[in-house]
Amino acid sequence: MMELPLLTQNRDTVRYDREHGAVLALDRWRYPHETILVEYTDFDSLARALPQMLMHTGGPQPYIAGYALALAARQHRRWPTESQRATLVQAAEQLRQVCPMDYDMHTLLQMALQTADLALLRGEPAEPAIVALVDAEISRSDTVAEACGRHAASLLEDGACLLVHGFGGGAFNWMLHHAHVQQGKQLDVYATETRPSLQGTRLTTQQADQLGVRVTLITDNMPGLYFRRGTFTCYVAAAYRIACDGSTAGHIGTYQYAVMAARHGVPCYVLGYAGPDPLAAEGTNLIVWQGDPEAVLHFAGERTAAAGVTALYPTLDITPPDLITQIATERGTLEPEQLAAYQET
Amino acid sequence: MMELPLLTQNRDTVRYDREHGAVLALDRWRYPHETILVEYTDFDSLARALPQMLMHTGGPQPYIAGYALALAARQHRRWPTESQRATLVQAAEQLRQVCPMDYDMHTLLQMALQTADLALLRGEPAEPAIVALVDAEISRSDTVAEACGRHAASLLEDGACLLVHGFGGGAFNWMLHHAHVQQGKQLDVYATETRPSLQGTRLTTQQADQLGVRVTLITDNMPGLYFRRGTFTCYVAAAYRIACDGSTAGHIGTYQYAVMAARHGVPCYVLGYAGPDPLAAEGTNLIVWQGDPEAVLHFAGERTAAAGVTALYPTLDITPPDLITQIATERGTLEPEQLAAYQET
Numbered sequence: 001m002m003e004l005p006l007l008t009q010n011r012d013t014v015r016y017d018r019e020h021g022a023v024l025a026l027d028r029w030r031y032p033h034e035t036i037l038v039e040y041t042d043f044d045s046l047a048r049a050l051p052q053m054l055m056h057t058g059g060p061q062p063y064i065a066g067y068a069l070a071l072a073a074r075q076h077r078r079w080p081t082e083s084q085r086a087t088l089v090q091a092a093e094q095l096r097q098v099c100p101m102d103y104d105m106h107t108l109l110q111m112a113l114q115t116a117d118l119a120l121l122r123g124e125p126a127e128p129a130i131v132a133l134v135d136a137e138i139s140r141s142d143t144v145a146e147a148c149g150r151h152a153a154s155l156l157e158d159g160a161c162l163l164v165h166g167f168g169g170g171a172f173n174w175m176l177h178h179a180h181v182q183q184g185k186q187l188d189v190y191a192t193e194t195r196p197s198l199q200g201t202r203l204t205t206q207q208a209d210q211l212g213v214r215v216t217l218i219t220d221n222m223p224g225l226y227f228r229r230g231t232f233t234c235y236v237a238a239a240y241r242i243a244c245d246g247s248t249a250g251h252i253g254t255y256q257y258a259v260m261a262a263r264h265g266v267p268c269y270v271l272g273y274a275g276p277d278p279l280a281a282e283g284t285n286l287i288v289w290q291g292d293p294e295a296v297l298h299f300a301g302e303r304t305a306a307a308g309v310t311a312l313y314p315t316l317d318i319t320p321p322d323l324i325t326q327i328a329t330e331r332g333t334l335e336p337e338q339l340a341a342y343q344e345t
Numbered sequence: 346m347m348e349l350p351l352l353t354q355n356r357d358t359v360r361y362d363r364e365h366g367a368v369l370a371l372d373r374w375r376y377p378h379e380t381i382l383v384e385y386t387d388f389d390s391l392a393r394a395l396p397q398m399l400m401h402t403g404g405p406q407p408y409i410a411g412y413a414l415a416l417a418a419r420q421h422r423r424w425p426t427e428s429q430r431a432t433l434v435q436a437a438e439q440l441r442q443v444c445p446m447d448y449d450m451h452t453l454l455q456m457a458l459q460t461a462d463l464a465l466l467r468g469e470p471a472e473p474a475i476v477a478l479v480d481a482e483i484s485r486s487d488t489v490a491e492a493c494g495r496h497a498a499s500l501l502e503d504g505a506c507l508l509v510h511g512f513g514g515g516a517f518n519w520m521l522h523h524a525h526v527q528q529g530k531q532l533d534v535y536a537t538e539t540r541p542s543l544q545g546t547r548l549t550t551q552q553a554d555q556l557g558v559r560v561t562l563i564t565d566n567m568p569g570l571y572f573r574r575g576t577f578t579c580y581v582a583a584a585y586r587i588a589c590d591g592s593t594a595g596h597i598g599t600y601q602y603a604v605m606a607a608r609h610g611v612p613c614y615v616l617g618y619a620g621p622d623p624l625a626a627e628g629t630n631l632i633v634w635q636g637d638p639e640a641v642l643h644f645a646g647e648r649t650a651a652a653g654v655t656a657l658y659p660t661l662d663i664t665p666p667d668l669i670t671q672i673a674t675e676r677g678t679l680e681p682e683q684l685a686a687y688q689e690t
Contacts, residue, residue, distance in 0.1 A: 224601025
C-alpha cells in the first residue's frame with residue numbers, strides 16, 4: 001500500500017511525550033521543504049508560539065493547545081490541588097486569548113479543564129488525564145477525517161478535474177487516497193496557491209503529488225479562466241465550520257470560487273468533517289475573523305507592499321447553501337438542506 | 346498642484362539618450378522600493394533583458410523595444426544601407442521572438458521598420474528617425490491615457506469604493522487625479538495584490554497613496570467577501586485589448602471579479618484607452634498567452650512550491666461584454682454594444 005502523506009493524520013504531526021513532558025508538533029511553515037517536529041517543554045514558550053502556528057483553519061492547533069495545558073499541569077503538579085486548578089484555568093484563558101476566535105480550540109480547552117478538574121477531585125494527577133483526553137480527540141478527528149474523505153471520494157468520477165482552494169486537511173488526503181489509490185480513478189487537481197499563507201503552494205500540491213495525483217498550481221486569480229474554459233469538473237472546498245442551514249465558513253476565497261462554479265454549472269463539494277455545528281443555526285452565526293494584515297503586506301517573510309500601505313486579512317468567508325451541491329461528512333454525503341436533520345442521521 | 350506619481354506618463358519612465366545612444370527604462374521590479382532608471386547601450390543586452398521587464402500588460406515594453414531598434418540602427422550606422430536594413434529586420438524579429446504575444450510591441454516594431462526604411466531610402470540615418478517615431482508614440486500614449494482617465498473619472502461618484510485588479514497604468518492614475526485631486530471626490534481603493542507579479546501590491550497601492558486616495562491591499566482571493574458585504578460601489582479593470590463586440594482581454598483574474606460584480610449588482614468599468622482593435626471582431630480573436638510558470642512556483646527568486654509541482658501562468662483572461670457596464674476610452678465612456686461604431690465616434 002502506498003504510504004499516506006504526513007498530513008493525513010493529526011497523530012503523525014502532533015504528539016505528547018509522557019516520559020519527558022514535551023509537546024512535539026510539525027513545523028507547518030517549513031514543511032514540506034523540511035520535516036521538523038519542534039519540541040516544546042515549557043508552557044509559556046508554547047503559548048507564545050501558538051499564534052504563529054495558525055497557518056490554516058481546521059488544523060491541529062486545538063490539540064497543540066490541549067497538550068500545552070497538559071504541560072502546564074505537569075509544571076505545577078506538586079502544588080496544592082486548588083492552586084493547580086486555578087493555574088490551569090489561567091493557562092486555558094491565556095491560550096484562548098492568543099487565539100481568540102478558534103472555536104474548536106476553545107471547545108477542546110473547556111473539555112480539558114473539566115477532565116483535569118475531575119482527576120484532581122479524585123486525587124489523581126491532571127497531566128495524564130488531559131493527555132489521554134487530547135489523544136482520544138486526535139484519534140477521533142483522524143477517524144472523522146477518514147470517513148469524510150471516503151464519502152467525498154464517492155463524489156469524484158473517473159477523469160475528474162478538481163479545483164481545490166486552501167488545504168483540506170486529512171479528509172482531502174483520504175478523498176484522494178480512496179478515489180485514486182484504492183478505486184483507481186484518474187484525477188487532476190488544480191490547486192490555488194491560497195495567499196497569504198500559501199497552503200496550496202506548499203501543502204495541497206505536495207500531498208496530492210505524493211498520492212500520485214497529477215497536480216497543477218495556479219494563483220488565486222486564475223480559477224475564473226479555467227472555469228470559463230470548462231477545465232474543472234468539480235470544485236472541492238474545505239469547511240471550517242458549517243451552520244445548520246448549510247452555510248459554510250471556509251478559507252477566504254471559498255465563496256468567490258463557489259460563485260464561479262455555480263455560473264459555469266460545476267458542482268461544489270464541501271469537505272464537512274463532523275457536519276453542522278448545532279449551536280450555529282445559520283450563516284450569520286459563523287464568525288469571520290481578521291488575521292494579522294502583516295501577512296498580506298509580506299510574501300514569504302519579505303515586505304512586498306510599498307511603505308505606508310495598509311491591508312486587511314479576513315481569514316474566512318461564508319458560502320451560502322444555494323451555491324453548495326453536496327457536503328461530505330463522516331456520516332455520508334448530504335445536500336445542504338438535509339443538514340438540519342444531521343443529528344438524526 | 347499635487348505632483349503626478351511617476352507611473353502616470355510613459356515619457357517619465359522610458360527615454361532615449363540621443364547623444365550617447367542609450368535607452369533609459371525604470372526598473373519596475375525594484376520600484377517603488379527603489380527608483381532606478383537602468384541604462385542600456387547595447388542592443389543584445391537590452392533584447393535579453395526585455396522579457397524580464399514584462400511585468401504587466403499594457404506597460405511601456407513596446408516603446409522600450411522600439412528604442413532597442415534605434416540602438417541597433419546606431420550600432421550599425423556605418424554599414425552599407427542594404428546591410429543596415431537587413432540588420433534592422435533581423436533585430437525586430439529577435440525582439441518579436443522574445444515577446445511573441447505582445448501585439449502592441451509588434452505593431453510598433455512594424456512602424457519603426459517602415460520609418461527606418463524610408464529614412465535610409467532618403468539617405469538619412471535610421472536611428473533618429475526611429476527615435477522620433479517612438480517619442481511621438483509615447484507622447485500619443487500619454488495623451489490617450491490622460492483622456493481615458495479623465496472620462497473614467499466621470500464614472501466615479503463622491504464616496505465611491507473601487508475594487509481595482511492589476512495596475513491600470515497612466516489612465517488609472519489620471520482617473521484618480523481628476524476624480525479626487527481635481528474634483529475633490531472622496532474615494533476608497535481596494536487593490537488586489539495581483540499575483541504572480543504583485544502589480545497591485547507594489548504599483549497600484551503606491552500610486553493611489555501618492556495621489557492622496559485611501560488604499561487597502563487585499564489578496565486575490567478576498568474580493569468575494571467584500572462584494573458580499575457590499576463594500577465596493579464599482580469594479581475598475583484595465584483592458585489590454587478590446588474586441589469590437591466589447592469583449593475585453595485584461596490581467597488574469599479580471600473575469601472572475603467581473604462575475605462577482607455582476608452577481609452583486611456592482612458596475613464594472615473598463616479602462617479602455619484607445620478603444621477597440623478594429624482587427625478583433627469578437628472575444629475569440631483575443632489571445633490569452635502563457636507566461637513563464639516559474640513565476641507561480643517562485644517568489645523573489647525563492648522557490649515556494651514543493652519539489653516536483655508544476656504550474657500554469659495564463660497572463661490574461663477574457664471578460665464578455667454582458668459583464669461590462671461602461672468602457673472608458675480616450676473618446677468618452679461607452680457601453681460595450683456601442684463599441685462596434687467606435688471608429689465613427
